[in-house]
Amino acid sequence: MSADTFKAWRVTGIKGWDDLVLKERTSPKLGQNDVLVKWRYVSLNYRDLIIPMGQYPFPITPDVVAGSDAAGEVVSCGNKVTLFKPGDRVISISALSYQTSPFKPHMIPTILGSAVDGPLQEYSTMDESTLVEMPQSLDFQQASTLTTAASTAWNAFFALGGKQLQPGDWVLIQGTGGVSLFGLQFAKAVGAKVIATSSSETKCQLLREQGADHVINYKECPTWGEEAKKISGEGVQHVLEIGGAGTLGQSLEAIAPSGVISLVGFASGFANAPSIMDILLRTCIVRGTMVGSKEEIVEMNDFIDAKGIKPSVDPTVFELKDLKDAYEYMWAGKHFGKVTVRVS
Ligand SMILES: NC(=O)c1ccc[n+]([C@@H]2O[C@H](COP(=O)([O-])OP(=O)(O)OC[C@H]3O[C@@H](n4cnc5c(N)ncnc54)[C@H](OP(=O)(O)O)[C@@H]3O)[C@@H](O)[C@H]2O)c1
Known part of the structure; x- marks a missing residue:
């Protein structure tokens, strides 16, 4: 697989996990403000499981790429990108337009994995404003757990x-x-x-x-x-x-x-x-209380580095092709800590 053609889990319907289909896709052209990211790990959230089951309360875009939270590496940048360079280690944010708090309903059509393509794919092309640098003290697997779960707890206690x-x-x-x-x-x-x-x-x-x-x-x-x-x-x-x-x-x-x-x-x-x-x-x-904004995720990442916090990650790790096994595992409540999927 290359960054031109790669695999993506698409939500093709909302009748159950059979509607989650691994398909080949081509990469969108890199715009001037875009960053091409190679995802290393994705972590799962309850919302990922219920979206293809038709139980998620917000609208689902047909054929959207699934997934919410991920960590990866910048591969290349558009010529107007100033925040990142190839090799930088980054994580996703939850909704493209949720840059600062509070969350507002008009941001719902920009949520990853339901309205716009999420990171359950090998590469994503993202506007540079929709990525955050990873905490320096974490590896890709640990950092992939932060966007939704950690920032929600952060928002609850500190925002x-x-x-x-x-x-x-x-x-x-x-x-x-x-x-x-x-x-x-x-x-x-x-x-x-x-x-x-x-x-x-x-x-x-x-x-x-x-x-x-x-x-x-x-x-x-x-x-x-x-x-x-x-x-x-x-x-x-x-x-x-x-x-x-x-x-x-x-x-x-x-x-x-x-x-x-x-x-x-x-x-x-x-x-x-x-x-x-x-x-x-x-x-x-x-x-x-909703997930944290991009601004809150940045603050939280600094706190995680300063306090030496290591996310609790379930020891069972799944491969991208075995995504549905990961969903079953989490649905059955077998996990303690975040369930992670190795992408590359
Ligand atoms: N508002 C937001 O932006 C936002 C963001 C993230 C998550 N959420 C929501 O928050 C909830 C938890 O998310 P998560 O990612 O932490 O889920 P998770 O990793 O799937 O964990 C769910 C845990 O909740 C506990 N639980 C389930 N039913 C319970 C009950 N009746 N009483 C007490 N505990 C119960 C279970 O703990 P034990 O196995 O230990 O019993 C279970 O393991 C979900 O409903 C999710 O949709 C909302």
């Missing part, structure tokens, strides 16, 4: 003016997915205390090894929010809300007055949401 996570704060993270594990690492790096939940004893033990101060098995203890409140005293200052409707009730039990629940995901579905009064009476902030 709400006046409510940034502080040393000594209590944080509640739900489950052992990518967002939560980055949340754990960022919280510990600023000296916060972490209560983490998971569904199995094996994963609970891994959370302890990653530095969680308290761990609760949410299957065995359905009132994990009340438990977190007892542990923290007056309640936790931040919750990374991964489950959504089905878990928000317990998060409201855990939150301290004026605390922040960052509503990130909907992994528990959309049923059984708490009532408006349940929210009102907690006097907390429930904040819809």
Whole structure:
């Protein structure tokens, strides 16, 4: 394969993973402000799995190239490119027009892997403004995990003016997915205390090894929010809300007055949401939270270098041609940390 003709996973429909098809493609011509990137690793997110299943809430462009997060190497640059040169190590951002916060609905048609081509292909041609230099302390595999999961945790803790996570704060993270594990690492790096939940004893033990101060098995203890409140005293200052409707009730039990629940995901579905009064009476902030902007990813990468943070990467690595095995693995919840796919 060359940069002229190469393989790309395209979303040809939304009836299931059979609609994800590995096709040959030709590279678009390099424009003056474009950078040709050879991807080394892609990491997977929940959204990648549900897009071909028709469960993603935003529009899908027919035949779009799949994928959200990747790290790779600059191969060549258009003649007006000033930010990069061949050999630079870069990562993707989440939406081409999401340069600074806050995320706005008009940016939805520029999200990678749903609206515009993502990085589940050997090469991409990207405008230079849509790439970020990798943290220097990470390798390609580690850096490929950052764009979505890490920047979402970063946005939740550090991007709400006046409510940034502080040393000594209590944080509640739900489950052992990518967002939560980055949340754990960022919280510990600023000296916060972490209560983490998971569904199995094996994963609970891994959370302890990653530095969680308290761990609760949410299957065995359905009132994990009340438990977190007892542990923290007056309640936790931040919750990374991964489950959504089905878990928000317990998060409201855990939150301290004026605390922040960052509503990130909907992994528990959309049923059984708490009532408006349940929210009102907690006097907390429930904040819809999206991935980080390009500007936030740059700040986060500096923090990762400064604190020596190494992303938690699942030991099983998949090849590009075996993408669907990686999807099955992640869908079955066999992973701990980010699932990665080796591209080249
Ligand atoms: N707003 C945004 O921009 C944004 C960005 C990234 C992700 N998200 C969303 O955030 C969620 C997590 O993303 P991710 O990439 O971290 O996912 P992931 O790596 O697939 O991890 C999901 C984890 O969530 C935990 N979980 C699932 N159902 C749960 C429940 N009912 N209660 C508590 N924990 C539960 C599980 O942990 P255990 O296996 O330990 O039980 C599971 O491993 C997804 O819904 C995703 O769509 C949103």
